[in-house]
Amino acid sequence: xxIAFVVQxxxxxxxxxAELHCRWIAxxxxxxxxxxxxxxxxxxxxxWRNHYSRSEDSLNGVLIKRFPVSxxxxxxxxxxxxxxxxxxxxxxxxxxxxxxxxGPYSPLLIxxxxxxxxxxDYLFFFSYRYYHSYWGIQAVPQKSIxxxxxxxxxxxxxxxxxxxxxxxxxxxxxxEEERQMIQELAHNGDVPGEVVGVGTEIPDxxxxxxxxxxxxxEGEYLVxxxxxxxxxxxxELFQFFLQYKRxxxxxxxxxxxxxxxxxIPVHPDLIYLGFLNxxxxxxxxxxxxxxxxxxxxxxxxxxxxxxxxxxxxxxxNARCDxxxxxxxxxxxxxxxxxxxxxxxxxxxxxxDSELRERMGQNGRQYFQQRYTWSVIEQKYLALVRQLNKEx
Amino acid sequence: MTDNRDNKNKAEMDIRIxxxxxxxxxxxxxxxxxxxxxxxxxxxxxxxxxEPVRSLSMPELPDPQPTRVPISKSKRILLKLMRPFTPLxxxxxxxxxxxxxxxxxxxxxxxxxxDHLNQKMEQVLESLSGELYRSTDHLSTKIDxxxxxxxxxxxxxxxxxxxxxxxxKLLHSLSHNLVVEMSKLxxxxxxxxxxxxxxxKDFEFLNNRERALEKQVFK
Numbered sequence: 181x182x183i184a185f186v187v188q189x190x191x192x193x194x195x196x197x198a199e200l201h202c203r204w205i206a207x208x209x210x211x212x213x214x215x216x217x218x219x220x221x222x223x224x225x226x227x228w229r230n231h232y233s234r235s236e237d238s239l240n241g242v243l244i245k246r247f248p249v250s251x252x253x254x255x256x257x258x259x260x261x262x263x264x265x266x267x268x269x270x271x272x273x274x275x276x277x278x279x280x281x282x283g284p285y286s287p288l289l290i291x292x293x294x295x296x297x298x299x300x301d302y303l304f305f306f307s308y309r310y311y312h313s314y315w316g317i318q319a320v321p322q323k324s325i326x327x328x329x330x331x332x333x334x335x336x337x338x339x340x341x342x343x344x345x346x347x348x349x350x351x352x353x354x355x356e357e358e359r360q361m362i363q364e365l366a367h368n369g370d371v372p373g374e375v376v377g378v379g380t381e382i383p384d385x386x387x388x389x390x391x392x393x394x395x396x397x398e399g400e401y402l403v404x405x406x407x408x409x410x411x412x413x414x415x416e417l418f419q420f421f422l423q424y425k426r427x428x429x430x431x432x433x434x435x436x437x438x439x440x441x442x443x444i445p446v447h448p449d450l451i452y453l454g455f456l457n458x459x460x461x462x463x464x465x466x467x468x469x470x471x472x473x474x475x476x477x478x479x480x481x482x483x484x485x486x487x488x489x490x491x492x493x494x495x496x497n498a499r500c501d502x503x504x505x506x507x508x509x510x511x512x513x514x515x516x517x518x519x520x521x522x523x524x525x526x527x528x529x530x531x532d533s534e535l536r537e538r539m540g541q542n543g544r545q546y547f548q549q550r551y552t553w554s555v556i557e558q559k560y561l562a563l564v565r566q567l568n569k570e571x
Numbered sequence: 572m573t574d575n576r577d578n579k580n581k582a583e584m585d586i587r588i589x590x591x592x593x594x595x596x597x598x599x600x601x602x603x604x605x606x607x608x609x610x611x612x613x614x615x616x617x618x619x620x621x622e623p624v625r626s627l628s629m630p631e632l633p634d635p636q637p638t639r640v641p642i643s644k645s646k647r648i649l650l651k652l653m654r655p656f657t658p659l660x661x662x663x664x665x666x667x668x669x670x671x672x673x674x675x676x677x678x679x680x681x682x683x684x685x686d687h688l689n690q691k692m693e694q695v696l697e698s699l700s701g702e703l704y705r706s707t708d709h710l711s712t713k714i715d716x717x718x719x720x721x722x723x724x725x726x727x728x729x730x731x732x733x734x735x736x737x738x739x740k741l742l743h744s745l746s747h748n749l750v751v752e753m754s755k756l757x758x759x760x761x762x763x764x765x766x767x768x769x770x771x772k773d774f775e776f777l778n779n780r781e782r783a784l785e786k787q788v789f790k
Contacts, residue, residue, distance in 0.1 A: 512595075513595065514595060521599075521603070528586060532588070534590055538591075
């Protein structure tokens with residue numbers, strides 16, 4: 181069986197979101213299928229400028245076919261257009277124009293899919309909101325499976341996508357909340373779909389003590405891992421954490437790991453470590469009392485799954501339905517929607533080591549049951565089997 | 572350190588947890604109840620603060636004691652003269668004054684409360700008017716934008732309409748001129764026809780004359 185994974189960017193340098201999700205799935209599924217990745221030559225997701233010069237490449241046993249982006253994105257023009265679309269009455273043509281600006285605009289990729297569709301049994305499209313998914317699914321609706329990686333934002337409510345969500349043969353959702361949201365929007369309950377998500381790999385060896393010594397970290401700490409960005413709710417986390425420190429005088433630190441595009445307040449207990457390799461990241465997580473997840477929009481939080489895999493509880497933003505739902509289902513995390521809830525939940529988790537322990541166990545169990553690679557692989561295989569049966 | 576904090580804070584938190592079967596929803600609902608209870612507590616404190624003012628203790632005035640002292644004649648006359656004012660004097664010296672003072676205190680307290688409430692209301696009104704001002708400002712900016720867009724469209728429409736009117740006028744004058752020209756041509760045609768008929772007659776006359784002359788020559 182020959183399967184194509186179609187995604188906006190692909191490469192070792194890309195280590196976030198849907199792109200990493202796609203790479204991991206492609207690399208795991210090449211044990212079962214003949215896998216090809218169809219993508220663009222872009223590396224930067226702001227402008228989609230062509231970066232990779234080779235049109236064919238191979239990475240970890242997966243063949244990659246790259247197509248050039250014909251028009252790079254002008255972020256300012258795109259921002260204005262998006263604001264106009266979201267704030268004003270507009271037509272379907274305006275939305276198509278927005279999609280073209282959103283990019284990555286690669287008509288050659290779509291043309292290739294259209295002309296070579298007979299060579300593939302199914303094509304998995306990652307991220308609903310980009311040009312390649314919309315026009316790719318229009319080109320081969322009967323062979324397409326969409327992995328939407330959708331968040332509960334305004335973009336998903338565009339008319340364009342209501343129609344798109346009724347087209348593919350199947351769906352691979354990241355969470356129950358994502359499935360519910362898409363089905364409520366598009367009334368596409370009749371399209372087969374499975375909540376799968378993505379697995380994660382815990383390195384065999386990582387030394388928490390060595391990590392603490394290397395970075396001079398003493399005492400107990402919370403950890404945040406991910407892009408340090410306003411969109412990820414980090415500014416609110418800083419504000420709440422510092423207020424909590426002022427009010428309670430608790431001796432606790434907050435470690436920040438990841439690239440930062442936000443000014444971090446200067447405070448001795450806010451420790452920014454920048455981007456760390458996988459071993460160090462897991463060592464930091466292992467040594468933490470809990471993981472903070474302040475993000476408002478997530479389709480699936482990989483780092484929360486990693487925390488649960490290591491038996492660490494999570495303190496999440498309740499305004500993100502997916503995170504709240506995951507905490508409720510796993511019984512492995514508390515959540516907050518304002519400062520008073522943040523304070524109470526954090527106070528409880530810090531005070532009660534038994535609760536942290538039990539929640540950690542619950543998290544580990546939740547991860548083992550749903551997010552180990554063998555479970556994920558079997559879910560993908562089962563979905564394709566089901567679609568084969570139906571056809 | 573952690574154990575000490577554990578014991579101290581566990582007692583403070585007072586959240587029931589079944590550790591064998593952790594229920595996040597239940598914990599969160601207990602946390603929310605706790606927050607709600609804490610929010611109510613300050614308002615009770617405020618009420619308690621007000622109580623001493625309400626049960627305001629008035630300064631106790633000595634009860635007027637009747638005295639039996641010999642009254643002089645002049646004093647008696649003076650008392651007789653003052654008899655019409657007796658009720659007023661009684662009012663001033665009797666315990667009525669005590670009630671009166673209490674009422675004054677109460678009124679004073681009420682006034683202070685009213686002032687405080689008034690001040691609060693003014694603050695709320697100020698913030699509300701700020702909000703209102705911002706939103707109306709935003710609204711009026713939006714209205715202005717729409718108005719400008721509408722005016723622009725109307726200008727364009729009027730411009731097109733003006734053009735159409737000019738074209739219609741030109742068309743009218745063109746048709747008028749065409750009618751005039753056609754009439755002129757008709758007249759000219761008639762004129763030419765008459766001239767042709769005259770020329771025909773002249774030609775006929777000349778023919779006749781030619782024939783007559785030929786006859787005269789060949790005779």
